[in-house]
Amino acid sequence: MKIEQGVRLGRYTTLGAGGEARAFAKPTTAAEIAEALAWAQERELPVVTIGLGSNLLVADEGVEALVFRLDGELGSAETEGDLLLAGGGAANAVCLHRARAAGLGGFEFACAIPGTAGGGVRMNAGAYGSDWAEILVRALLVDERGARWLTPDELGLSYRHSELDQGQVVARVEFRLEPRDPVEIKAKVAELQALRKAAQPTNKRTFGSVFKNPEHELTAGLILEACGLKGHRIGGAQISPRHANFIENADGARAADAIALMVEARRRAYEQYGVELEHEVQFVGPLELPPLGS
Numbered sequence: 159m160k161i162e163q164g165v166r167l168g169r170y171t172t173l174g175a176g177g178e179a180r181a182f183a184k185p186t187t188a189a190e191i192a193e194a195l196a197w198a199q200e201r202e203l204p205v206v207t208i209g210l211g212s213n214l215l216v217a218d219e220g221v222e223a224l225v226f227r228l229d230g231e232l233g234s235a236e237t238e239g240d241l242l243l244a245g246g247g248a249a250n251a252v253c254l255h256r257a258r259a260a261g262l263g264g265f266e267f268a269c270a271i272p273g274t275a276g277g278g279v280r281m282n283a284g285a286y287g288s289d290w291a292e293i294l295v296r297a298l299l300v301d302e303r304g305a306r307w308l309t310p311d312e313l314g315l316s317y318r319h320s321e322l323d324q325g326q327v328v329a330r331v332e333f334r335l336e337p338r339d340p341v342e343i344k345a346k347v348a349e350l351q352a353l354r355k356a357a358q359p360t361n362k363r364t365f366g367s368v369f370k371n372p373e374h375e376l377t378a379g380l381i382l383e384a385c386g387l388k389g390h391r392i393g394g395a396q397i398s399p400r401h402a403n404f405i406e407n408a409d410g411a412r413a414a415d416a417i418a419l420m421v422e423a424r425r426r427a428y429e430q431y432g433v434e435l436e437h438e439v440q441f442v443g444p445l446e447l448p449p450l451g452s
């Protein structure tokens with residue numbers, strides 16, 4: 159497997175911002191992941207796996223890491239009985255297509271989540287009252303200790319959270335679905351996509367929800383909207399005029415612009431609502447939000 163240098167990660171993210179990876183590889187089997195992990199360990203390089211970059215903010219200066227993007231059989235999916243067997247890098251859209259073709263329902267909620275099966279495990283992705291934890295049977299985890307299958311409990315899945323470390327790779331994912339008429343699945347997907355289109359900036363470059371919903375009667379989006387942040391712009395990034403928990407790449411956004419918006423959003427939410435917003439978007443490279451009040 160080729161290990162490349164000078165790959166700009168921004169082009170592998172939905173926001174479209176961010177610098178280069180020190181090294182970049184596209185493993186196609188669990189054995190290739192193990193081989194590349196050993197390569198990184200010899201060089202004391204950390205490892206980061208990305209999916210479709212749909213919940214990622216990559217630092218403008220790039221990342222000192224070996225970055226994986228799963229490919230080949232780790233990027234495809236098939237069904238067996240009522241199981242959907244996906245590579246960690248399989249796009250949710252591919253998984254949904256396979257499930258529907260096999261007359262298996264239960265994955266429809268993921269139709270508006272533009273990521274991968276493995277990224278969904280890491281984030282316990284979810285929408286419309288369902289999430290990965292509900293349909294996941296087990297996931298094959300590969301790290302420097304080898305490969306092992308873990309159940310949702312062992313993965314520690316909770317709201318947009320898992321206990322996975324950044325160096326751990328979700329190579330394969332098994333979901334249990336249920337028999338459903340493909341026509342019914344198609345109708346459900348159309349309904350959910352229409353709901354999404356009405357509420358979110360689906361035609362813009364974003365990384366999905368910026369912040370997790372806090373324990374508060376208002377969602378993060380409504381708090382930020384009430385703080386007057388819709389349309390607020392810094393550099394090339396702006397808080398979506400449509401939904402305040404989204405940051406859009408308005409024009410040549412840099413990660414630093416998105417971070418500056420996040421700092422301002424957290425400050426206002428804290429000052430006006432006493433809420434400490436926690437970021438949902440995952441950072442790659444030297445990015446962090448300063449503590450509130452600093």
Ligand SMILES: Cc1cc2nc3c(=O)[nH]c(=O)nc-3n(C[C@H](O)[C@H](O)[C@H](O)COP(=O)(O)OP(=O)(O)OC[C@H]3O[C@@H](n4cnc5c(N)ncnc54)[C@H](O)[C@@H]3O)c2cc1C
Binds near residue numbers: 212281366440
């Ligand atoms: C328009 C839009 C709408 C969205 N709507 C939703 C929504 O409704 N619900 C929701 O939950 N999310 C939503 N998201 C966010 C995002 O799509 C999900 O978090 C998704 O699960 C991320 O998957 P990904 O493969 O793109 O992961 P990435 O964004 O590439 O990575 C996210 C995290 O997962 C890790 N990761 C990725 N793949 C692997 C792997 N194989 N093994 C180990 N770690 C891995 C990365 O290191 C990173 O920490 C939305 C995003 C956009 C742009």
